[in-house]
Amino acid sequence: MPYFAERFDIWDKDTSYVIGHQRPDTDSIAAALGYAWFLQQTGRPEAQPTRCGHPSDQTRYALERFNQAPPRLLTDVAPTFHHVAERRPPVTTSAPLTAALDRLASGEDIVPVTEADGKVIGAVTALGVARAYARMMSEACAAPLVGEIVETVQTFQSRAKISDHRGTILRTEESEFLIVDDRGFYDGVAVQRRLLQPPRAKLILVDHNELTQAVSGADEAEIIGVLDHHRLGNPPTAAPIPFVVDPVGSTSTLIAEHCRSRRLTPPRGIAGMLLSGILADTLVFRSPTTHERDFDAADWLGGVCRIDVLLYGEELLRSAPGLSARTTDDILDGDRKEYEMGDWKVSIAQVEVTGMQEVPAQRDDILEAMNDRLKQESLGLIALMITDIVTGQSHLLALGERSILNALPFGRLSETEWDLGDVVSRKKQLAPAVQDAIESIL
Numbered sequence: 001m002p003y004f005a006e007r008f009d010i011w012d013k014d015t016s017y018v019i020g021h022q023r024p025d026t027d028s029i030a031a032a033l034g035y036a037w038f039l040q041q042t043g044r045p046e047a048q049p050t051r052c053g054h055p056s057d058q059t060r061y062a063l064e065r066f067n068q069a070p071p072r073l074l075t076d077v078a079p080t081f082h083h084v085a086e087r088r089p090p091v092t093t094s095a096p097l098t099a100a101l102d103r104l105a106s107g108e109d110i111v112p113v114t115e116a117d118g119k120v121i122g123a124v125t126a127l128g129v130a131r132a133y134a135r136m137m138s139e140a141c142a143a144p145l146v147g148e149i150v151e152t153v154q155t156f157q158s159r160a161k162i163s164d165h166r167g168t169i170l171r172t173e174e175s176e177f178l179i180v181d182d183r184g185f186y187d188g189v190a191v192q193r194r195l196l197q198p199p200r201a202k203l204i205l206v207d208h209n210e211l212t213q214a215v216s217g218a219d220e221a222e223i224i225g226v227l228d229h230h231r232l233g234n235p236p237t238a239a240p241i242p243f244v245v246d247p248v249g250s251t252s253t254l255i256a257e258h259c260r261s262r263r264l265t266p267p268r269g270i271a272g273m274l275l276s277g278i279l280a281d282t283l284v285f286r287s288p289t290t291h292e293r294d295f296d297a298a299d300w301l302g303g304v305c306r307i308d309v310l311l312y313g314e315e316l317l318r319s320a321p322g323l324s325a326r327t328t329d330d331i332l333d334g335d336r337k338e339y340e341m342g343d344w345k346v347s348i349a350q351v352e353v354t355g356m357q358e359v360p361a362q363r364d365d366i367l368e369a370m371n372d373r374l375k376q377e378s379l380g381l382i383a384l385m386i387t388d389i390v391t392g393q394s395h396l397l398a399l400g401e402r403s404i405l406n407a408l409p410f411g412r413l414s415e416t417e418w419d420l421g422d423v424v425s426r427k428k429q430l431a432p433a434v435q436d437a438i439e440s441i442l
């Protein structure tokens with residue numbers, strides 16, 4: 001499974017990352033690929049598609065169908081020590097002391113010292129030199145090598161987040177620190193003044209605009225653009241940014257429209273992914289979130305990639321494996337979103353099935369796992385919306401504050417299950433209904 005052979009990657013300050021929400025769905029992945037392509041064509045060559053979670057089975061089906069690699073994984077965008085490391089050349093332990101003295105004299109507080117292979121030993125400091133000089137005077141010995149006067153100085157790991165160490169950085173007397181990688185090899189020197197104002201990752205959010213749904217560390221990044229179709233919950237920005245939130249059926253629709261208005265035809269793979277994003281988010285136009293513009297965009301994209309839109313749509317929806325083939329964690333966390341409603345944190349997961357008969361065998365396990373998350377995440381409500389994509393009907397499993405559960409405006413089937421009828425959209429139908437229920441009991 002090549003998608004999971006992933007390693008931690010540090011962000012680069014010269015790249016603009018086009019990134020979807022956590023636990024990405026097909027629209028979120030498609031939008032990252034499609035919008036990064038669009039930006040690259042329109043004067044932002046530094047735009048790069050990214051994701052902050054694993055592609056779902058459905059998304060992987062679409063990626064394979066259109067021969068596309070998933071966007072690059074970026075799990076955290078907080079500034080790290082690596083981002084401020086100045087690559088001053090180190091001196092080795094066997095070098096004469098004069099190699100370090102000139103550098104101290106020219107204003108460096110610490111001169112990094114490594115073994116010949118680059119492993120960090122410490123640093124030459126003015127204090128270390130003074131001590132060595134005093135010893136030389138009293139014992140009349142020869143001028144020492146660097147290795148004989150090296151001092152231990154405050155050292156940080158390249159990948160550590162600066163924000164996790166702000167207290168130490170502020171309290172310490174020193175103003176320069178050594179930065180080493182996981183294996184202890186030299187990465188650079190960090191200066192306090194730079195640490196207090198590190199560079200920030202540039203993010204263009206697609207398919208979401210709330211920080212609670214964004215990649216970890218987004219609160220320390222610079223949001224330079226938003227393209228979305230969800231409710232507003234965005235953070236304030238320091239400068240004005242391009243910000244598009246348009247209530248159509250998918251973010252992919254907005255990207256297709258951007259391309260058309262600039263007379264740009266995406267390559268077949270990108271067009272196919274954008275089409276997949278529209279079909280997945282609108283449940284092949286059955287969701288009430290569907291807009292006339294989604295049909296138009298899908299029609300155009302279908303032409304670009306020469307595919308029967310409706311036929312492919314059904315194929316895509318059915319590509320998700322049944323409940324029994326999935327783990328409880330995957331069912332619950334595969335597509336779960338968190339909201340602030342009233343004074344409560346509310347988490348709503350969504351899963352698609354091809355028949356409600358799949359539910360009973362899984363119900364107890366799912367409820368138990370929901371109960372764990374309810375406690376661990378201090379939620380007021382956790383809910384799983386189960387949508388039958390064949391009939392367009394949904395059920396809801398929910399646990400949480402009794403007052404919220406009692407206020408839910410749906411037919412209650414049991415203590416923990418509701419019949420939602422033809423409600424199929426979390427965004428347009430379920431989440432607003434839950435929000436109203438919570439406001440009604442405040």
Ligand SMILES: [Mn+2]
Pocket residue numbers: 027028207229249250251281
């Ligand atoms: Mn979407």
